[in-house]
Amino acid sequence: MCGNASYARCVSVVPRIAAFGFATQQNICGFGRFVRFSTATMRHLVGHPLQSLRWRLLGPQLYSVGVLSIPVVAITGAFIGMILSLEGFNQFAAIGQQDRLGGIINVSVVKQIGPVLAAVMVAGRVGGALAAELGTMRVTEQLDALRAMATDPIQYLVVPRVVACTIMTPILTIYSNMLGSLGAWFVTVKIFGVSGQDYWFWTAQFVTWREPAGGVFKSMFFGLAIGLIACYKGFNCRPGAAGVGQAATASFVSSFMAIIMINLVLAQFINTLVRWAYPNLPNVFG
Numbered sequence: 001m002c003g004n005a006s007y008a009r010c011v012s013v014v015p016r017i018a019a020f021g022f023a024t025q026q027n028i029c030g031f032g033r034f035v036r037f038s039t040a041t042m043r044h045l046v047g048h049p050l051q052s053l054r055w056r057l058l059g060p061q062l063y064s065v066g067v068l069s070i071p072v073v074a075i076t077g078a079f080i081g082m083i084l085s086l087e088g089f090n091q092f093a094a095i096g097q098q099d100r101l102g103g104i105i106n107v108s109v110v111k112q113i114g115p116v117l118a119a120v121m122v123a124g125r126v127g128g129a130l131a132a133e134l135g136t137m138r139v140t141e142q143l144d145a146l147r148a149m150a151t152d153p154i155q156y157l158v159v160p161r162v163v164a165c166t167i168m169t170p171i172l173t174i175y176s177n178m179l180g181s182l183g184a185w186f187v188t189v190k191i192f193g194v195s196g197q198d199y200w201f202w203t204a205q206f207v208t209w210r211e212p213a214g215g216v217f218k219s220m221f222f223g224l225a226i227g228l229i230a231c232y233k234g235f236n237c238r239p240g241a242a243g244v245g246q247a248a249t250a251s252f253v254s255s256f257m258a259i260i261m262i263n264l265v266l267a268q269f270i271n272t273l274v275r276w277a278y279p280n281l282p283n284v285f286g
Contacts, residue, residue, distance in 0.1 A: 037154075037232045041162055044155040057160040065126050065161075066168035070175065072121050077176035080113060081105060081183030089192050098192070102199035103206030105184040110207060114177040115215040116263055119222035122169050123255035127230035130161055131251035134234025135244040143235070158235070162227035169223025170216045177212060214270045218263060225258040 045053075084105045092098045134157060137143050146153045181203070189196045230251045237247035 033236065034228075034232050037235065038228050040154050041158050041228065041231075044152070044159050045163065048155065053160065053163060057156070058163060061160045061164035062168060064129075065122065065164040066171060069122055069125055069168070069172055072125055073118050073172045073176050074179050076117050076121055077109075077114060077179035078183035080117060081109060081180035081185075082187045084108070084113075084180075085184040085187035085192075089188065098188075098194055099198040100202045100206075101188055101194065102184060103202035105188075106181050106203045107206040107211055109180040109184070110177045110212040110215050112215070112263070112267070114180055115173045115219040115222065116259060118173040118176040119169055119219060119226065119259045120256060122165065122172060122223065123226045123230075123252050123259065126165065127226045127251045127255045128248040130227070130230035131234040131237070132244055132248040134158075134231055135237035135247040138235060138237055139239055139241075139244060153235075158231045161231055162224065165223040165227030165230075166220055167223070169226065170219040173216055173219040174212075177215065210274060214266075214274075217270070218266045221262050221266060222259050225262060226255045229255045229258060 085101065088101055088105065089098060092101045092104075134143075137157075143153045143157075146156060185196070185199055188194045189199055233247040233251040233254070237243045
């Protein structure tokens with residue numbers, strides 16, 4: 001039996017347990033709604049590709065997602081390459097391996113840093129905008145108007161945006177990788193005086209077709225996740241201007257978490273696949 005003090009503590013704990021259970025239930029239900037939303041999007045894309053991917057719907061989204069994201073991706077990629085070179089040169093020079101710095105930086109950029117940062121920039125610039133745009137359409141009842149006109153808003157609005165994110169994110173990743181490599185080359189060769197021939201020689205030794213191909217492969221899933229999450233958050237935002245702002249913020253946060261988790265899973269999958277396909281792969285560090 002609980003005493004008075006113990007009884008009071010027991011009673012005070014009950015609402016917390018109830019709140020935790022309610023929050024858990026809401027998260028599970030939200031994930032189920034997201035799965036259903038994603039399934040409906042894929043069903044429209046696979047079942048009616050010609051209707052969902054008309055150029056007048058897809059073209060503007062490709063321009064918005066891809067072309068308008070070039071400046072931020074270019075700046076991010078170039079400066080990341082330069083920062084890695086600045087931070088790593090002294091450590092490599094201390095052991096007399098500064099000639100190999102370019103190879104280390106470039107293999108890191110094309111495998112992990114370039115795809116992840118390009119996807120994060122897309123999530124911040126494009127994902128938030130998509131969530132805000134669709135959220136505003138929901139708040140102003142434009143989605144209901146489309147349904148009243150016998151137009152499926154998922155087919156008309158979501159599919160072109162998801163496809164644009166899936167297509168353009170790998171292209172932006174390639175662009176980010178190139179700028180990152182050139183930024184590292186500028187600092188390593190032009191500022192620190194490392195031979196340009198050595199820089200590109202060790203880059204060729206460290207970076208084979210597998211590293212950039214794996215990064216581009218992962219970026220396709222990053223773009224798919226960004227598009228689905230942003231559109232879902234916009235379609236399910238709360239009423240009012242505050243709800244639209246919360247949807248845009250939640251879109252970026254959820255997309256960032258999804259990018260990190262997808263990167264972990266795909267990195268392990270690709271590494272396992274490479275080890276299986278190339279059991280006698282030489283060690284380039286030797």
